[in-house]
Amino acid sequence: MTGNIWVLAEQWRGRISEITYEGLALGRELADQSGARLEAVLVGHNVRALADTLGRADSVLCLDHPLLAEPVASVYVDVLAPLLAERKLAAFLIPLTNVSLGIGSWLAGQLRVPAVNFCKDARFVDGRLQARCVLYGGKIEAEVAVCGEPAILGIWPGARPPEKGRSAQPPAIEQVTVFPDQTPSVRFRRYVEPARGDTDLRQQEILVGVGRGIRNKENMALAENLAGVLGGVVCGSRSVVDQGWLPLSRRVGKSGLTVKPKLYFALGISGAPEHVQGMRKSGCVIAVNTDPQAPIFDVAHYGIVGDVIELLPALTRAIRARKPPADDA
C-alpha cells in the first residue's frame, strides 16, 4: 500500500485560501484511489478554529506556534521536513501561490524527493503517481511520472472546483508539537496594504485588459479610448504594470486582483496561468492576439487573431457609432 496523501492547508491572515479546498478535492481522489488516508497539514498560529473547515480530509495535522504565524518558506520547511521524513506518505500537495511558493521546492531539495510544479491533475496509474502539468506560460501540457516517495506536487489553481473539497463535517485533529528555529534568518516585519483611492477593479462591470502586446506606453491611450466608450476601466497584466504603464492597483492575476466583470477584453495578453487566475470567471471574455496559439483563446468566449493596434481604433469607432460616450466628463 502506498503512503498517505497530504495537502498543505494554506492559511493566510486568518483565512484558509480557496486553493486549499481545490487541493483537498484532488487529494481526496488520490487517497480514495490508493486506499490511503487524506491528511490536511495546517501550519500557523492560533489556527485551530480554521481546522474545522477541512473536513474533506480524514484528519488535520495542526502545527501551531507563534513563530509560524506568517508563512515564511524556510521557517515552514524547518518544521515540515522532519515530519515528512518521519511519516510514510505518497504525496504532499502544496498550493503554488504567492503565499506558499518555494516551500515545495525547498522540501524536495532538502529531502531529495521528486517535485512536480504547475499540476492541474494527478492520479495513480498502476500504483505509480502521475501528474498533468501546465508549462510554457500555458501553451504546453506535460504528463509526468514521479520516481520515488513522497512526491511534492505544486498545485495550480483551478485543479478542481473548491466546492468538492469542502465538507460540513469537522475532521479529527492531531496537534503536532513543533520546535521552530528561535532565530530565523528570514523575519517578517509588516504588511504594506495596497494604496487606496484608485478605482476598485472588482466593482467594475467592464474591464479592458491590456498586455505586453500593446507594445508601448503611448498605445495605452488606444485602450483608454475603448474603455471610455464602453464606460469601463483599463487594467492589465503583470508585464504592463512592471513597465510602469499602469499602477499596481490595476493589475489582474495571481499577485494582483481577482475580477469578475460582465465583460473582459484581453488585448495583447498571452493568457499565462498567473493572469488567467484573476479573470477566468469573467462573464464574457473577448481576446485579441496576433498568436493563434495564445492560451488566452482557451479562456476567451470570442477571439480575434490580429494586431490590437490596428483593431482598437476600428473597434472604438464602431462602438462609439452605436452608443454615445458613457461619461465624457
Next chain:
Amino acid sequence: MKILVVLKMAPDVVEELDIAPSGTALDPRGQRMVVSESDEHALEEALILKERHGGKVTVLALDAPDVDEVLFAALAKGADRAIKIKGAAKGLATSVAADTLAQVIGSELGLTPADLILCGVQAVDDLDGLIAPLIACQLGLPFLGIVTGLWVDAPGSRAFAIKEYPGGVRGEFEVAIPAVFGIQAAERPPRYIPVAKVRAAMKSHAIECIPAPLPVNAVTPLIQVLAMRKATLAPRAEILEGSPDGVSARVCEILAGRDLI
C-alpha cells in the same frame, strides 16, 4: 558588496512551440531561446543595488544557445563579470541545474562568499522545482521569493526585502545575508541596452568559461516526462474573422446581444 545573478535561458513562449518527435520534450529546432523574464529583473535589481550600495555584480549561466549574447548584454548593462558553465548536459531539469549552479557557487574561488544571490522567481519550464529555493537549500542559505524590492543595511549584514502577496498586498521582510532571493520584478523595468553597446562589450570584455563540476547526466532524474502536447489545440473561443471594421461590427453585435452597449 558581492552580488551573484543566476541567469537561465528558456524558450520564448511568444513564438510557436513544437513538440519533438520523441513526444516528451519541446523541439529545439527553430525554437528561440531568451533569458527567462524574471531573471532579467534579477539582473536589473542587482544593478540597482550596485548603484545604491556599491559592489560587484557577477552573472552566472549554464551554457545554452544564445547565452553569450545575454551575458555580454549583462556586461554592457554594468555587470562586472560573466561566467558560463560549460559541459553540462543540455536541457537539464531545474533541480539538476540548481545542483550544478550551487556546486559552482560553493566551490569556485571568487564567487563565495557572495552577499546576495539573485535568481528569477520562476521560469516557464521549471517543471521540477524553482531554482532560487533549490540553490538556497544546497548552499544552506536563507531564501525569500516573489521579491520586488531589496535594500541592504549599512554594515551589510541584513537585507530588507519586499515580497508580493495576492491582492496587491506586500510584505516587508528582514533577511540575514548572505541570502538567496527569487526576484519577481525589479524596482524599475529592466534597462534597455542598444545593440551597439552589446557589440562593444563583446570587444572589451570576455566571458569566463568554467567546466561543469560533475557529470550531471549521471544524476538519476526523480521525475519522468511521459508525454508533452500543445495545450490549445482546439481553442474554446469562437474566432471572429475579417477586416478590423468587419470584426468590430461583429463585436458590437455580440456586446449589444448581451446588453453591454
